[in-house]
Amino acid sequence: MYRPTEILIERGEENAPVVQRALTKLPELPVRIVEKDWEQKETRPADSDPFGTGKRRLFFTRQRARFLEHCPAGTPGLVCCNYLVVSLISNCPMDCSYCFLQEYLANNPTLKVFTNSDDLLDEVAQVVDRQPWRQFRIGTGELSDSLALDTLLGFSADLVPFFAARKNVLLELKTKSDGIDHLLGLESHGRVVVSWSLTPPAIADTEEHGTAPFTERLRAARRVQQAGYKIGFHFDPLIEYPNWETDYRQALEQVFATVDPRGVAWVSFGSLRLTPSLRKVVRQRFPQTRLLSGEQVLCDDGKWRTFQALRVKMYRSLISQLNSLAPTVPVYMCMETAPVWQKVFGRAPGCDKDVARSLTEPNLSYGSAPQWDR
Numbered sequence: 001m002y003r004p005t006e007i008l009i010e011r012g013e014e015n016a017p018v019v020q021r022a023l024t025k026l027p028e029l030p031v032r033i034v035e036k037d038w039e040q041k042e043t044r045p046a047d048s049d050p051f052g053t054g055k056r057r058l059f060f061t062r063q064r065a066r067f068l069e070h071c072p073a074g075t076p077g078l079v080c081c082n083y084l085v086v087s088l089i090s091n092c093p094m095d096c097s098y099c100f101l102q103e104y105l106a107n108n109p110t111l112k113v114f115t116n117s118d119d120l121l122d123e124v125a126q127v128v129d130r131q132p133w134r135q136f137r138i139g140t141g142e143l144s145d146s147l148a149l150d151t152l153l154g155f156s157a158d159l160v161p162f163f164a165a166r167k168n169v170l171l172e173l174k175t176k177s178d179g180i181d182h183l184l185g186l187e188s189h190g191r192v193v194v195s196w197s198l199t200p201p202a203i204a205d206t207e208e209h210g211t212a213p214f215t216e217r218l219r220a221a222r223r224v225q226q227a228g229y230k231i232g233f234h235f236d237p238l239i240e241y242p243n244w245e246t247d248y249r250q251a252l253e254q255v256f257a258t259v260d261p262r263g264v265a266w267v268s269f270g271s272l273r274l275t276p277s278l279r280k281v282v283r284q285r286f287p288q289t290r291l292l293s294g295e296q297v298l299c300d301d302g303k304w305r306t307f308q309a310l311r312v313k314m315y316r317s318l319i320s321q322l323n324s325l326a327p328t329v330p331v332y333m334c335m336e337t338a339p340v341w342q343k344v345f346g347r348a349p350g351c352d353k354d355v356a357r358s359l360t361e362p363n364l365s366y367g368s369a370p371q372w373d374r
Helices: 017-025 050-054 117-128 156-164 201-207 214-226 244-258 276-285 308-325 338-345 352-360
Strands: 006-010 031-034 057-061 111-114 136-139 169-175 192-197 230-238 264-271 296-298 304-306 331-333
Touching (some): 117 156, 214 230, 230 244, 244 308
Parallel strands (some): 006 057, 230 264, 264 331
Antiparallel strands (some): 296 304
């Protein structure tokens, strides 16, 4: 279990349920009560890795902005699946070498937990309950791993029943952990998808620090599926390196030798993408990384990606493999352009709703592998 070096609590939030749960499980840690503007006044740790050090300082505070936002994949020029995100946690106890939080939260001196989860649920209810004709897909894994801290914080005990009671929304809990025991006693009614971000063991063991091993993630996925949850998998980022094709194909084989494809809600693929400033951070924090050794080019959205011809080859190879292993599983690409969709699938979605509906409405097959021209 994640163990911070200290706990900080915004004044007035001492009795919030999530705070009390954490204090009960970490009774020996020092606790400091701070004012709400504490972060603006705090002197950052003077060490060689302030971002890494900040992960060990657990800060409970209220969220004063909106919780529900559109996924950043909706960047102009990229095909969007109309995904929405909510964040109860900002920063992650894991430390993947390619993680965008290293840049996005570079000046954040803590791992932040928002105490007002009731406001999040109220906000989501106001949106989804007023539009019962529309299917929503909402995830919690944008600014942190969805489950890595759940044994400590217990947010899923509130989230799963809330979403299970609504027929027009799917909740996605995206993780690289194997901590799923607390989910097994909750009834999802088919409205919660627990998904795993995956890379082959050769990458996971060297680039995804603090995460569960590849095989442990698959065991957790099987247990969750057997408990009645839908599951998903995200091969994102795809990383090009010697022997990538064999390793990724073997990873896909292991996935579908472990789980039942009939209970897989979706599989996605996405290319490695790094802003210029993130590349500098990665090089500084992880000098032994293999991420920067492939064929990468600067794209129109300001991010470095694998050379287009090569990433199209990667997509085609792995989607072909997926089709042979699990031909009915919906598949899509994350943060890709329409021309790349055209080259991979033979056509691009007409609008973001095409992809969104195929992933949320079980009677629609647009986006399922057999529907695409190869």
